[in-house]
Amino acid sequence: MRITRGTRTKGTGTTPTTRTGRPRVPGGPDGRRMLLVALVDRTGSGLWASVSVLYFTYVSGLSLAQVGTLAALAGAVGIAGAPLGGRLADRFPLTRVLIALQLLRAVASLGLLTTDDYGLLLVFSALGGLGDRAASILTKLYATRVSGPDRVRYQALNRTAANAGWALGGLAAAGALAVGTTAAYRWLLLGDALSFVAVALLTLRCGEPPSPSRTVTVTATGTPAPAARPATPWRDRTYLAYVATETVLFLDDAVFRVGLPLCIAHSSDVPHGLAPLLMVLNNVLVVALQVPLARFGATTAAARTLLLPLSAAYALGGAALALSTTGGTLTAVALLTGAATVFTLAEMLHATVSWELSVALAPGAAQGTYLGVHGLAQAAQRTIGPLAVTAALATGPAGWAVFGGGIALTCVIQHRTVRGRLSRPPLSVPPVTVSEH
Template sequence: MGLGRIIPPQGPPRTLALAQLTNSVGDGAYYVCSVLYFSHVIGLSPTQIGAALTVGWALGAVAGVPLGHLADRRGPRGIAILMSLATGAAIACLLFVRGYPAFLAAVCLYTCCQCGLAAARQALLAALVEPARRTETRAYLQSTVNAGLALGAALGGIALELDSEGSYLTALAMDALTFVLAAGVLWRLPVPPGRSGTEDRPAGSGLTVLRDRPYALVSLLNMVMLLYMPLLSVVLPLWIVERTEAPGWTVSALLVLNTLTVVLFQVRMASRVTGLRSASRAVRHAGVVMLLACLCFALSGAGGPAWLPLLVLLVAALVQVFGEMLLGSGSWEIGFALAPADKQGQYQGFYGAGTAVARLIGPLLLTTLVLSWGTGGWLVLGALFLAAGVAMEPAVRWAAAGRADGPGRVTSAGPRPARGRSRVGD
């Protein structure tokens, strides 16, 4: 397949990927160790941890839009660097807190900075990469993130094995350091054309995304599709342990399979998306594939010898990751193409809020559906994915129709000009 399918081209895409790789390694360790650190070292109850994370991600979903707007006004490079440093500082604060009020404040700072960083980085990508290559570049970044998370999770596993306060502190300190290093990598990027990075841009019409109903609908549908995220991290482990005869290590096997597949094939999948029409089709197909994956997951609970549910789960995981990659390719194109060129920060902040909301409501919604209703719950969830995927096409047409006259906006839902053969690895 060639390294060109994994390593992005030289220039801003490669630098952006290096920044994401740097802090995703730290995030991988954080995701593995953080909950046990919060409970074993800080001494918090599961209820306290869950409540703090819920409040934090709710605030983060709201904060992403104004922080993205700030990136539009002040320049996405400077705000991305600032948010990366602030995220590192928030994680560093967690090393010292020992009471619930301080923990809640640190978590809220962390989630708000994470959402602001995501919006600023997306705006930076849109400013530095030509429109025809944004989805391709975003696919490279997704592959990079998955590779970094896998490496970080392995390092976090060492901390789990040691199971000491020192090992957990080391893992979180490493995560804080990676965000500082990522800020240094972002510093190497050029200032986007037309932005000084130090002067306010004209205020324009303010947070116009909040009045953009077509874009809000598209973002809502995308948020529904993003429910696959808590499905992988929360629901499947519980389903496998409680409702199937598969061995316990199946959970790790499915996560490794998902990560490696995205690393190896996400860029190839994204190359098939060349405009809003193909992006809408990709999301529609993702809805169909996610429905099939839910049906397969439901079958894994039918019983039988241990190898049978294991085999069904592996097939289901492959189907699911195929739908995940289809969704990513189409969703990224839609989010970029429907946003005004001079307001990418606030629009990406709004669009990216779907991730925070999915993390916020997804675990409770999906565990109720799947673990309480069993097969019926899987069918409802699959139907939800299908409905959102099918509805995306008319929603995108509605949003695109209202952007024909605006400066910096898409003028049609048709495909972009064909890409050249200059891409690394071609």
């Protein structure tokens, strides 16, 4: 066993670099491998996500209601994936759990490819949704453990790689759709399945990061300290309140998935081709700006402070959507593009805040369990998000103003909610731990 003592480091305000002058990737070789995992994973997801509805409609022959039920079931089962994955990661080696989940996703995708039976399609879609949400949480947990104090910057790099993967997969899917044959759809689904196999093989080469939940605390005399009962987020009112506010802040996702496309579809003045262009704009901005913006939330205090400009961004985005319904074509296009830009900025700022606070508020020995519960926020948003944006659209300009203002107010509420927990003084002497590895 290896004895390690906690150390404290102070930020220098600069980005660590290698001897060649290039920015260093936090986490070393394992960190770089996990960035490649994110790229490959999301490239495969990009192949499938943009054509899944078309595949089930034209290849599997499902009705509109059946396709909707399929998507809803996958989303509902996926909600359980986040806390389940987090709990497993606190009990078993993280890389092994990740590999198992990636193989589960591969089996689910291949299963969809082998049948058109509706019952089996429901089962495979549910398994895929479960694996997807659990793997997403554990990838974040791996990044947290391997990158240490550089976790915000690493998560920014990870998100940049993931968005680049989405873009690559989407472009490949667009090319396949131009062919329009059944075989082309099947090849896209096969590519998605193979991407999960590739990700599992890449994860196999990653080292197991140190886990606070699998260390032994010892006293000054060298004897093991009594094991404390693991903390549970289900009894942590502050963390549960934080997760509740996170559910609202994640609504920017629904704006891009549902809100903007519906605004364009229901407008007689805006060309329908603007919808995919706004998605491209979103991806390009994230790839270009996520890493530079992450430095504004590199510490816990900075991340909490960032909630205030984030509040202004959400309010401005809602106002732009409200005004887009009141002008002609040029005005509407300009305001919708402006709204997409502002909501993308909000998305990037919230990602930075969320990465830091979700970890800072969690006890080290129960990081997996806590992050799993935090993952419920994004999963729940996928259910309430479409309802919120369609209600805003149906209400008219006032609805969008209330939508943006409501999220802005939630930012302020979260800023106050986490203040008490984050203001507690840290231990003056870090504990001595004995690693199991």
